[in-house]
Amino acid sequence: MRNMKRYIGVLLFLLVFFPSCEEKDNLIEEGYLYVSTTKDLDVITRSEADVEPVSVAICKAATGDTVKFFENYDKDLGAKGKVQLPVGLYHVKAGTKYAGKAAFDKPYYFGVDTIEVVKATMKEAEVVCTLANVKVTVKYSDLLKKFFTGYKVTVGNASGELIFDEEEVRAGYFTPSKLNVTLNLVNNDGTAYKIVKELPNVKAREHYRLNFSIGEEPDSPEAGGDFDITVDEETNDIECTLKIPVFEDDFGRNMPKIVTTPDGELNIKETNPANTQLSSAITSKNGLQLLALKLVSTYFNETEGLPAYIDLMKMDDNVRSRLSGLGISIPQLAEAAIETNLDFSGLLSKLPLKDGKKTSHSITVIARDKLGQQVEDTVLIEVRPNVAVETTVGVWSTFVYLSATAGTNENIAVYYKKQDDESWMMAPLTPSDIKETADGDYIFSVKIKDLIKNTAYSYKVIADRDEQEGSFQTGDEAQIPYSNFDSWYTKSKAQYVGTESNHLWDSGNEGGASFGFVPTTEETTDVIKGSAAKLASTYAVVKFAAGNLYTGDFVELYQTTQARLDFGIPYSCKPTALKGYYKYSPGTIDKGSYLNLNGTVDSCHIYIALCDWTKPFRVETGSQTFVDLSVDNKSIIAFGELKTNKKMEKYEQFRIDLEYRDKYRQPTYILVVASASKYGDYFTGSTSSVLLIDEFELLFDDPQDKIK
Structure with missing residues (x-):
C-alpha cells in the first residue's frame, strides 16, 4: 500500500x-x-x-x-x-x-x-x-525502554521545535531545511545526557522515520550512538535508526563536563564592584566536536548585535574580537580538543542597567563530543543598581518596624539584640514580605516585638553580600498630665484643667468669660472618679459656643467674636490608642447655618492626632483656618476619632485606636480635642448639648490591625 x-x-x-x-x-x-x-x-x-x-x-x-x-x-x-x-x-x-x-x-x-x-x-x-513539508515520526524500541528510565527526542529547525516524548505517536511537520535531532536519555542509574545529530539536505515530501534502538541486549546500561540512514527513493521514506551501543564504556559514562564557577545564578551590582569572577572549565575525554555559546539578553542581541548562538570552533576573527571587547576570553580551539576554559569575568563589569533598572542576561555553554554526546550549562546573570542596603526604623515603646531597601532578594535576613547582649535573634521575615519595586530594587518590612521600653538595641540587615548595621532606642510611655481631669484652677472667672504653672489643656472659656459664660467646667458629682470635665454648648451675646476641651492654648479674641487658638502640645511618644469614659446628651441643632443642619440631632466629637509640627497649629475662626484631619495632611502621623449623636444615660468606656499613616516618623506634637458639638468650629450646634468626659489615658499596647 x-x-x-x-x-x-x-x-x-x-x-x-x-x-x-x-x-x-x-x-x-x-x-x-x-x-x-x-x-x-x-x-x-x-x-x-x-x-x-x-x-x-x-x-x-x-x-x-x-x-x-x-x-x-x-x-x-x-x-x-x-x-x-x-x-x-x-x-x-x-x-x-x-x-x-x-x-x-x-x-x-x-x-x-x-x-x-x-x-x-x-x-x-x-x-x-x-x-510541501518534511514529515517526522519517532519510534522507541522495547529494548531501549528496558535500559532507560527516561527518553525523549527534540526535533527542530528554523520553523521551530517539537518534542516527541515517550508516548508521542503524532507526526511532526517542518519546513524543508536541515533538521537538528536531540535524544535526551536517562540511564537506569540516573545519569542524564544528550545525543545530538543533524539531518542535512532534507526536502519536501520526505518522511523521516526516526527509530531509536540499542540493537541487542547489552551487559551495561551506558549509552551513546550514531544514526544509520537508509533512503527509499521511490517513496521518499527515510528510515533513520539510532543504535545505541550501551555496552561501550565511552558512551553515556564519559560525557563532556562543564564546570561553571559560580554556577546557577549570579547576582551582581552595576560595574561589579565586588570583582566577582565567572568562568567555565570544559573537559571531554572523547574530544570536542562542538563548543558553542548561547548569549541571550537585550544587551547581547540588540545593543551589541551578537547572534544568540555562536559556534566557538568556527567563528571568524571579527566575532572573536567582539567577544574579547566585551570581556569574554575565548582560546583558540582545535578539533578534538579535550579541555579548555572560557573566562567571562571581564564581561561582568560591562553589563549595563537599563534606565537605571536591573537587567538579566543568560549565558549557556554547549559542549558536544565526537560521539555526539552533548551537555549544556547555563548561568543567569542579574545586574542591579549600586544600591546598598538602606534601612528605616519606626520605634514604639515595646516594638519596632524595620523597613529596608536592597538591590537583591537573595539571602535576606534581619537580626537584632539588646546592645549589651552577645547573641543575635532573627526577626520573622517571609518571602511574601519582600516586594520588588518599579526601579528593580526590593523592599521588605519586619516587625520586631516584645522589646523593653527605653532600651538600646542593635540590628543588622543582610541582603546577599550586603550588610548594614544600626541601632535604635525604644520609646517611652508618657501620659498627658491632668488627663484624668481631677485638677482644676480658676483665673479671671474661667476654669481650667491642670495648674496655672503647667497649662496644657484649654477651652473656649477665656473668650466666653469676657462675656459672662464658661462652656467648660469642672464636674464633681456625675463622675467616674475624682472630677470630670463638663462640656456644655451655649449661646452668648451674638455667637454660639460649643463646650470644648483641647491640648493647647487659647491665644486671644479678635474682632469681638473671633478667636485664635494654638492647637497641640509638645510630645514625642507613640501611643497606640486613647481610652476614657464619656456620657453624652445631644440636643437638636438650633444655632448656626453650617451644612443646613438645623433641626437635626447634634453630635459630639473626640479625636486624637500625633503630628510632626515644629510649633502649635494656629486656629483662626474668622478665616476658618482649622486643622485638616484628612489623610492628605502629611503632617499628621497618626489619627483616631469618635463621633456619635447617641443619648446616653450613664458613662460608657471608649477606646480610640490610632491609625498610623506613617510608621517611621516620630511625632513632635499631640492634639486631643473633645467637643459637645462636632461643628462648633463653625458656630453650629445645639444650645442644650452636654458632653461629660473623664479618666483619659494613652495606651501603648500592640493592636495588630491599626498600624499600616
Missing part, C-alpha cells in the same frame, strides 16, 4: 467560451474556468489529509495580481462551479492553510499550474497539491 499513489480527486480546469447576447457588446473577451480540487497523499495518512480545506487563488501571470480567491474551495465554489475570466494567461495556486511553524498533524500542501484562458476553446489542466 505504501507505493500505491492515492488521490482525493484531481484539480481540473475546463476552459470554455459561451457567447451570449450580452457578451456580443462586451469588448473584453471572456472564458469560463471549471475547478475541482485534490491532494496527493503519498507521505501522509488519510486522517491527516482531511483536516485542512484547500484554498484556490487565480492570479494574472503577467502581474501576479490575484483576480479570484476561494478560501474554502469545496464550500465556496464546489466541483461544478465555474469562474468567468477575461482571456489571458493565469497562475492557479492551490494549497492548505500555512502558518509557517513546526506543528504536529498539520501538513501543508501546495500546487500551482499555468493556464491560458482563450476564446471558444476548452482546455483541461491538472494541478496536484503535494506535501
